[in-house]
Every structure is written in structure tokens, then in C-alpha cells.
Amino acid sequence: xxxxxxxxxxxxxxxxxxxxxxxxxxxxxxxxxxxxxxxxxxxxxxxxxxxxxxxxxxxxxxxxxxxxxxxxxxxxxxxxxxxxxxxxxxxxxxxxxxxxxxxxxxxxxxxxxxxxxxxxxxxxxxxxxxxxxxxxxxxxxxxxxxxxxxxxxxxxxxxxxxxxxxxxxxxxxxxxxxxxxxxxxxxxxxxxxxxxx
Numbered sequence: 001x002x003x004x005x006x007x008x009x010x011x012x013x014x015x016x017x018x019x020x021x022x023x024x025x026x027x028x029x030x031x032x033x034x035x036x037x038x039x040x041x042x043x044x045x046x047x048x049x050x051x052x053x054x055x056x057x058x059x060x061x062x063x064x065x066x067x068x069x070x071x072x073x074x075x076x077x078x079x080x081x082x083x084x085x086x087x088x089x090x091x092x093x094x095x096x097x098x099x100x101x102x103x104x105x106x107x108x109x110x111x112x113x114x115x116x117x118x119x120x121x122x123x124x125x126x127x128x129x130x131x132x133x134x135x136x137x138x139x140x141x142x143x144x145x146x147x148x149x150x151x152x153x154x155x156x157x158x159x160x161x162x163x164x165x166x167x168x169x170x171x172x173x174x175x176x177x178x179x180x181x182x183x184x185x186x187x188x189x190x191x192x193x194x195x196x197x
Contacts, residue, residue, distance in 0.1 A: 057081045109134055126166045158190070
């Protein structure tokens, strides 16, 4: 006897259709917020925040003394990075003196001279330690040696209220002269008589 055929849908097809309908309802609920419930947004504290723009370093304007062909000193202003201490600023100022003039004047110090350290004592004495290039870089005449010394001294005293006098060292040691003319075994007070009028 032949099996009786029914015109209905098979049981597996009904189950599959039911599952698809439930899935469709869940998808609609998920994307519409489930009956008006708002989906809250949150900020994950572990996500790094965008980096703030780096702050521009504070600067200050300083006066440097450069030399002309007649060994007279001329003032020239320059901007340097400020702080954190006056000794740090003094090192930067003297490095600019070595770097040279922006107005066609001569640097009083030989190229390659390095400022090893500046120490400013409470009594107003600034001790400046230069590398050996300051003495070996070129031969000084008496007026050019005097101009080199006072370019350093006048530059420091003009820019730093704490500095009253200056001692120059070479490679950490006292030296009699730079080029045989100016006695370096003493402290120098500022002298603006070499500055061009």
C-alpha cells in the first residue's frame, strides 16, 4: 500500500522557518535598541587620548658682543631657550658667541671652541670653563686677546644680574693667558670701553 502524501510543509522546514523568524526578530531588536531602550556610549579609559601639542619652549632675548676688524666690540641681540638655571642659559649664550655673528662681525672665540661648564657662585663670580680650542684655535694679538676676554665677560655681565665678575678656565684648569698677553689668573669685571660707540 502506497504512503499517503500530505500537501503540508515538512517538520524540518517548519523548524527552520521558525528559527529564521526568531533570528530576524532578534536582529531587528538589536539594531533598533530593543523597544526604545537607548544604547549608551562609553569612553574606554584604557584607550590613549590624543597627545597634546608640545609646548613651545620659553625663550629670552640676550645681548652678545662680537668683534670688528679693529677689535672693537659690537652688540648683537639673539634669542635663546630660557632656563632651567642661569648657568644653563649662560652656557647657551656663550655657545651663540662661538657660533658667530648674524650681521657679518667676527666671533671673538675660535671655531670649535666648546663651553664645558659655567658655574655662577652666590658672590657673583661666574667661572667659565672652555675647551682647549679657545687657546689653540688661533694666535691672538694683544688687542684681539683683550677683545676675546671682554666679549665673554661683557656678554655674561650684561645678561645675568647675578654675574658681577668672570674667571676663565681652559679644560678645567687656570691658564696664565690665551695668547701671551692678557693675565687670566684673576677675575675680570665688565669693561665697556672696547664697545664701539
